[in-house]
Amino acid sequence: MTFENEHTFQKFVLSKEEEFFHEQYEHAIRDVKTEFGRQYALIIGSKKIKTNSNFTHISPLDSRITLGYFPKSRLEDTRDAIKAARSSFKIWSKYDYKKRIEICRATGDMLSRRKFELAAWLSYENGKNRYEAIGDIDEAIDFIRYYCKNMEVNEGFSTLTNSAYKTETSRSVMKPYGVWAVIAPFNFPAAIMIGMSTGALVTGNTIVLKPASNAPIIAYKFAKVMQDAGLPSGALNLITGPGAQFGQEIARNQDVAGVVFTGSLKAGYEIFKRFNRVKPRPIITELGGKNPAIVTESADLDQAVQGICNAAFGYSGQKCSACSKVYVHRIIKMEFIEKLVKKIKSLRLGNPLQVSTFVGPLINLTAYRNYQRYMKLASRDGKVLVGNCINKTDDLKYGFYVEPTIVDGLPEGHKLLTEELFLPILCLVEYGSFENALSSCNTSKYGLTAGIYTRKKEEIEIFFERLETGVLYANRAVSATTGAMVGCQSFVGWKRSGTTGIGAGGPYYLTQFMQEQSQTIAE
Numbered sequence: 001m002t003f004e005n006e007h008t009f010q011k012f013v014l015s016k017e018e019e020f021f022h023e024q025y026e027h028a029i030r031d032v033k034t035e036f037g038r039q040y041a042l043i044i045g046s047k048k049i050k051t052n053s054n055f056t057h058i059s060p061l062d063s064r065i066t067l068g069y070f071p072k073s074r075l076e077d078t079r080d081a082i083k084a085a086r087s088s089f090k091i092w093s094k095y096d097y098k099k100r101i102e103i104c105r106a107t108g109d110m111l112s113r114r115k116f117e118l119a120a121w122l123s124y125e126n127g128k129n130r131y132e133a134i135g136d137i138d139e140a141i142d143f144i145r146y147y148c149k150n151m152e153v154n155e156g157f158s159t160l161t162n163s164a165y166k167t168e169t170s171r172s173v174m175k176p177y178g179v180w181a182v183i184a185p186f187n188f189p190a191a192i193m194i195g196m197s198t199g200a201l202v203t204g205n206t207i208v209l210k211p212a213s214n215a216p217i218i219a220y221k222f223a224k225v226m227q228d229a230g231l232p233s234g235a236l237n238l239i240t241g242p243g244a245q246f247g248q249e250i251a252r253n254q255d256v257a258g259v260v261f262t263g264s265l266k267a268g269y270e271i272f273k274r275f276n277r278v279k280p281r282p283i284i285t286e287l288g289g290k291n292p293a294i295v296t297e298s299a300d301l302d303q304a305v306q307g308i309c310n311a312a313f314g315y316s317g318q319k320c321s322a323c324s325k326v327y328v329h330r331i332i333k334m335e336f337i338e339k340l341v342k343k344i345k346s347l348r349l350g351n352p353l354q355v356s357t358f359v360g361p362l363i364n365l366t367a368y369r370n371y372q373r374y375m376k377l378a379s380r381d382g383k384v385l386v387g388n389c390i391n392k393t394d395d396l397k398y399g400f401y402v403e404p405t406i407v408d409g410l411p412e413g414h415k416l417l418t419e420e421l422f423l424p425i426l427c428l429v430e431y432g433s434f435e436n437a438l439s440s441c442n443t444s445k446y447g448l449t450a451g452i453y454t455r456k457k458e459e460i461e462i463f464f465e466r467l468e469t470g471v472l473y474a475n476r477a478v479s480a481t482t483g484a485m486v487g488c489q490s491f492v493g494w495k496r497s498g499t500t501g502i503g504a505g506g507p508y509y510l511t512q513f514m515q516e517q518s519q520t521i522a523e
Helices: 008-014 018-032 075-092 097-113 115-126 130-152 192-203 218-230 241-251 266-279 301-317 333-346 365-382 394-398 433-441 457-466 511-512
Strands: 042-044 047-049 054-058 066-071 158-160 168-176 179-185 206-210 236-240 258-260 283-286 291-295 323-329 385-388 405-408 426-432 448-453 471-474 514-522
Touching: 008 130, 018 130, 042 075, 042 206, 042 394, 047 266, 066 075, 075 130, 075 206, 075 241, 075 394, 097 115, 097 130, 097 192, 097 218, 115 218, 115 301, 130 192, 130 511, 179 192, 179 241, 192 218, 192 258, 192 511, 206 241, 206 323, 218 236, 218 333, 241 266, 241 511, 258 266, 258 333, 266 283, 291 301, 291 433, 301 448, 323 333, 323 433, 333 426, 365 405, 365 426, 426 433, 433 457, 448 457, 457 471, 471 511, 511 514
Parallel strands: 179 206, 179 258, 206 236, 258 283, 291 323, 291 448, 323 426, 405 426, 448 471
Antiparallel strands: 042 047, 042 236, 054 066, 158 168, 168 514, 385 405
């Protein structure tokens, strides 16, 4: 079976059925409303567990919408989930890898058939517009199918090796570790959550899944689909609620073999420190970025503006790969700013359920307040060219809507130039020499993504050679720093953006969930 990216919206456009795409999304929006306000449960082994304490899951696009009620898990719930995963590991790890692939592929097929329903939930749950929401679901399906294909091509990662003696036959076999804790972020509640979960499961591990409290519904739906596809009880256990207690338990519980985490640098480093106090254990992390783009004097400015706007303000800047600063050559800076400001003013801010919306809400009140706090710093220390505004027009007053913002003239080393903001704030930095632009990019503690716009082939070659960054793009109009496609661009963080140097959606990702065993038989 060949691997092919899902590309749902693009396929509708190419087949001239764009109207049908919108019809299906609108129909799904109407359907999911009928499920608002339901009570969800933890999934531990074969049981659905409800607790005495719940949290209310509110939609970021409108605080009047209650999507559901989720249990606040207790310490004993996390321990029971680990026990269930440990017990199931004895069964699931013994499945032939072809059977594991079959179950995971069935999951991917089911998700594909339900993609519009899931995209509608995602729009309500984390505020993505319909194009971003369907793209998130597409990427989740891509991860499943790509990892299944990778497992298949490598024959379960069992390889015949050389024989040390004529009477011996030797083989290298990759085997699962055991129970993995999967800790997922809010911004890609389908793609990243399902990608990490599938990486662990298809290789024979079992998991305890902790979705972000701002986006737990997709995780619950995924768990149910996997059960329907034939995953044995206990192979996937779902825990919801505050993360501090969960993190403490997985760190000290010796039955947890590994952790895969996507989130902030601070949280990731804390997990890394705690998890290795007991004994050395594998930790796979992606820890954010402060992603630059370079616009040279020879750049196609229309191409650069398009790519940078998409990268900086897609999903309101709430991506670890979002473009957050641009190094622009002084010769073309004013022309670039003029085009950039004009483009940003054309971006539609509003309810993400509406067909024309590009910029939706921030995820929660904390992000909303952070935007206001950073804007005070921007106004004090630099010049705000556009933005610096919260939007309370009509029903938008019930959500967390802020204007895309450009800031210029900040001093070197300023907080807005060095820290990950996770907001629709783009900072401009003027440069004179290409060497200085490259050096400035490399001063960052992060090393996730970066982009360049230039007509000079030699500058692209130097950029690729010199940048201390895991994912690089040149002259990409679709996006300067975001939009890595599974099986095409491995998504890997260098420096403090990750801990393994191996990227999700790439050919080496699965090996991180396994340990090698050498097997020799003497005749």
